[in-house]
Amino acid sequence: MNTPVEGTSAPGQPGANGPQDAPLRAVAGVGSPHRHGRRRRFANWCEHHRWSASASLRRLAARPLGSLLTIAVMGLALALPLAFFLLLGNVHKFGEALGQNQAISVFLQPELGTQQAQLLAVQLRARPEVAVVRLRTPQQGMDELAGMQGFSGALELLDHNPLPYVLQLQPRAGVNADGMARLITDVRAMHGVDLVQDAGTWRQRLDALLGVGNRVVLVLASLLALAALLVVGNTVRVDIAGRAEEIGVLLLIGANPAFVRRPHVYAGAWYGLFGGALASLLAAGIEWSLAVPVRQLSHAYAGKLQVQSLPLWVLLGVPVATAALGWLAARLVSAWQLRRAQ
Amino acid sequence: MIHFDQVSKRYASGHEALSQLSFEVASGEMAFVTGHSGAGKSTLLKLLGVIERPSRGVITLDGKNLGRIRRRGIPKLRQGIGMVFQDHRLLMERTVFANVELPLVIGGIARQQRAARVRMALQKVGLLAYERQLPDTLSAGEQQRVGIARAIVAQPALLIADEPTGNLDPQLAVEIMGLFAEFQEAGTTVLVASHDLPLIKRMKKRVIVLDHGRLVADLAAQEVL
Numbered sequence: 001m002n003t004p005v006e007g008t009s010a011p012g013q014p015g016a017n018g019p020q021d022a023p024l025r026a027v028a029g030v031g032s033p034h035r036h037g038r039r040r041r042f043a044n045w046c047e048h049h050r051w052s053a054s055a056s057l058r059r060l061a062a063r064p065l066g067s068l069l070t071i072a073v074m075g076l077a078l079a080l081p082l083a084f085f086l087l088l089g090n091v092h093k094f095g096e097a098l099g100q101n102q103a104i105s106v107f108l109q110p111e112l113g114t115q116q117a118q119l120l121a122v123q124l125r126a127r128p129e130v131a132v133v134r135l136r137t138p139q140q141g142m143d144e145l146a147g148m149q150g151f152s153g154a155l156e157l158l159d160h161n162p163l164p165y166v167l168q169l170q171p172r173a174g175v176n177a178d179g180m181a182r183l184i185t186d187v188r189a190m191h192g193v194d195l196v197q198d199a200g201t202w203r204q205r206l207d208a209l210l211g212v213g214n215r216v217v218l219v220l221a222s223l224l225a226l227a228a229l230l231v232v233g234n235t236v237r238v239d240i241a242g243r244a245e246e247i248g249v250l251l252l253i254g255a256n257p258a259f260v261r262r263p264h265v266y267a268g269a270w271y272g273l274f275g276g277a278l279a280s281l282l283a284a285g286i287e288w289s290l291a292v293p294v295r296q297l298s299h300a301y302a303g304k305l306q307v308q309s310l311p312l313w314v315l316l317g318v319p320v321a322t323a324a325l326g327w328l329a330a331r332l333v334s335a336w337q338l339r340r341a342q
Numbered sequence: 343m344i345h346f347d348q349v350s351k352r353y354a355s356g357h358e359a360l361s362q363l364s365f366e367v368a369s370g371e372m373a374f375v376t377g378h379s380g381a382g383k384s385t386l387l388k389l390l391g392v393i394e395r396p397s398r399g400v401i402t403l404d405g406k407n408l409g410r411i412r413r414r415g416i417p418k419l420r421q422g423i424g425m426v427f428q429d430h431r432l433l434m435e436r437t438v439f440a441n442v443e444l445p446l447v448i449g450g451i452a453r454q455q456r457a458a459r460v461r462m463a464l465q466k467v468g469l470l471a472y473e474r475q476l477p478d479t480l481s482a483g484e485q486q487r488v489g490i491a492r493a494i495v496a497q498p499a500l501l502i503a504d505e506p507t508g509n510l511d512p513q514l515a516v517e518i519m520g521l522f523a524e525f526q527e528a529g530t531t532v533l534v535a536s537h538d539l540p541l542i543k544r545m546k547k548r549v550i551v552l553d554h555g556r557l558v559a560d561l562a563a564q565e566v567l
Contacts, residue, residue, distance in 0.1 A: 044450040249431045252391065253492070254421035255448045256414075 074275025081221035272326020276319030349399035424493030
């Protein structure tokens with residue numbers, strides 16, 4: 001443990017009195033308490049904070065291997081939940097790209113004509129669960145297929161349009177799962193309906209899976225944050241144990257626990273900051289390495305997919321949060337160690 | 343200034359280091375505490391520095407009951423006491439100047455004032471030329487003088503020293519004791535634990551003699567042969 005002593009008051013600095021003229025009483029005066037205002041105390045407190053921050057940084061730099069290992073362990077531990085967070089975000093985006101809404105596609109029997117299809121559309125519009133019914137003709141379906149990569153050649157080989165009329169139902173907002181199930185059962189039973197495809201069920205399952213994934217990421221992030229906290233705590237504990245004699249001297253000559261603790265608390269904050277920064281860099285690296293394969297996947301889905309990056313606030317917020325975490329760990333451990341030392 | 347009233351100290355091991363000890367030391371007085379090894383000299387000083395608490399009895403320092411002082415009040419109390427140890431307890435990674443400056447940093451003294459006070463204290467112990475050196479480049483006597491400079495730099499009202507000349511040759515020991523006497527003459531209360539009887543006699547100061555934790559003699563300066 002160092003204090004803001006070395007290099008702060010360099011020899012030759014002007015003092016209040018010249019030492020040569022100073023009488024003994026000025027040094028060994030009786031009961032002369034330090035009289036200085038709150039402002040000066042505050043300035044001194046700030047000075048000690050500044051010094052503690054820089055001294056703890058120098059101490060980290062003085063043992064680069066140990067510091068780097070601690071930072072690397074923290075960085076890797078914290079990069080993992082970030083990577084999962086990135087993955088989940090992209091799965092969510094992927095799900096959105098594949099099905100924007102909870103639409104139900106009703107494929108009519110191929111022999112049904114326009115009038116019958118319109119009649120069915122009218123019947124469905126009358127249902128309270130249905131908000132919108134869109135009729136898609138076989139020609140519209142064929143045009144859409146023709147626009148998709150790889151289909152145009154195949155479609156030219158067909159001598160007639162095999163696609164049926166399709167009714168796309170958009171349920172009203174607020175319809176629950178039971179209402180949706182009833183609607184689907186009723187539609188399936190309608191005359192002229194060949195197939196009912198429920199995008200909503202698929203979406204619900206994906207959303208449920210994403211919910212599980214989010215919870216897993218949260219639990220994982222909490223556990224790994226705890227691990228990071230323990231790593232910092234243990235590093236600070238070892239550091240304090242190595243400086244027990246020095247701490248003992250400081251306490252004997254009147255240092256309060258906050259004074260002794262301060263450089264260690266800053267060391268914890270530095271570990272957290274650098275560990276978090278490394279985690280953000282690793283996450284950005286993972287994102288960068290996945291960019292090319294995801295772009296290829298996006299092409300396969302006619303460019304509907306877009307890679308979701310980690311937001312800037314997450315990348316910047318992680319080091320800040322981990323610095324606070326490191327500070328907390330160091331604060332707790334150093335307080336405990338000092339209580340024992342006292 | 344210092345008042346011991348029926349003070350006993352029994353350690354957790356069961357060993358009674360001090361037993362019903364009563365004495366007073368006036369402000370500005372210098373006294374030696376002597377006795378054989380294990381007599382309780384160091385325990386007495388530890389009680390004054392609130393490194394230990396009394397098991398029974400009352401110790402007051404400037405009217406404050408040290409047995410009742412709260413843990414958070416201890417640092418402030420220690421800032422008012424200069425402590426000198428037999429083994430110096432200097433921080434070897436730091437310069438002489440930095441070691442002496444420590445109590446001022448802890449006490450919240452402004453940087454400019456610190457520099458002047460440190461040099462004043464170093465000049466007093468004759469080590470002004472060594473301020474940039476590391477303690478382990480100095481002799482044992484010089485290291486002890488750095489320890490003394492550190493103890494006086496914050497202008498404590500009380501200076502306590504535990505066997506400050508234990509590792510020094512006789513000539514250096516006399517010099518160190520001479521320094522303590524000078525501080526006393528300037529008004530500081532000085533309490534020195536030592537078993538060096540020839541040196542104590544030479545100083546002609548009050549002597550408190552302990553034996554197995556009990557006060558067996560309290561000799562005024564003029565009574566010391």
